[in-house]
Amino acid sequence: MKRNIVIAAVTAAALIGGGTATALATTEDGGSARQAANTRLSDDDGRDDQDGPDAQDDGDDDNGRDDDAARAASADVSAPEAIASALKHTSGTAVSAELDDEDDSGKVIWKVDVLSGDNAWHSVSVDPSNGKVLGSHTDDEDDTAQVRAALKGASVTAEEAAKAAGGKGTVTSVDLDEDGRNKSWEAETHKSGGTEQDWRIDLRTGKITADQDQDDDQD
DSSP states (O other): OHHHHHHHHHHHHHHHHTSEEEEEEEOTTSOEEEEEEEOOOOHHHHHHHHTSTTSOOOOHHHHHHHHHHHHHHHOSSOHHHHHHHHHHHSOSEEEEEEEEEOTTTOOEEEEEEEEOTTSOEEEEEEOTTTOOEEEEEEEOOSOHHHHHHHHTTOOOOHHHHHHHHGGGSEEEEEEEEOSSSSOEEEEEEEOTTSOEEEEEEETTTOOEEEOHHHHHHHO
């Protein structure tokens, strides 16, 4: 009877303490036996620790930057050259160019968006190794009026903006920012070692400045 009481007490202590307890109990006939009462923290507690604030970051941002740098290093055709090739294939106004993975295949290509005179949007794929057009298709966009308004009176093209940004590093994208008060071209550059920077290029003067929004985010 006493043995059962001792074991119950030890087991309760183990449950409360959250650890492992070992008790030495005496039997009624004077003999002794070692009784271990083990308790273990729940699996949920272990998972909570892993998901807490000290958990290791999965590194998605770093991997994204590494991928961008790798794409930049693999391209023999520059952004201005890709835009020129796309416009030779499809006449109109280049609104953006981006060095990115082709859908489903994983192959790196230049994707150039061209707005034609009849307000049709064309996505032109350009081979970054030789500048040849791989194909094109039409897209549906709902910001045509905004793009036209932003480009009204502009004297700097996407190709020229990409050339201006090229002095800061390898251009991996150039895009029209038609929203807000300060409309401009936006470009992203990469340097050897993976350093990434965003730039703004004035639509009328071609003046290039560091993107303050990116600097604020980094701070």
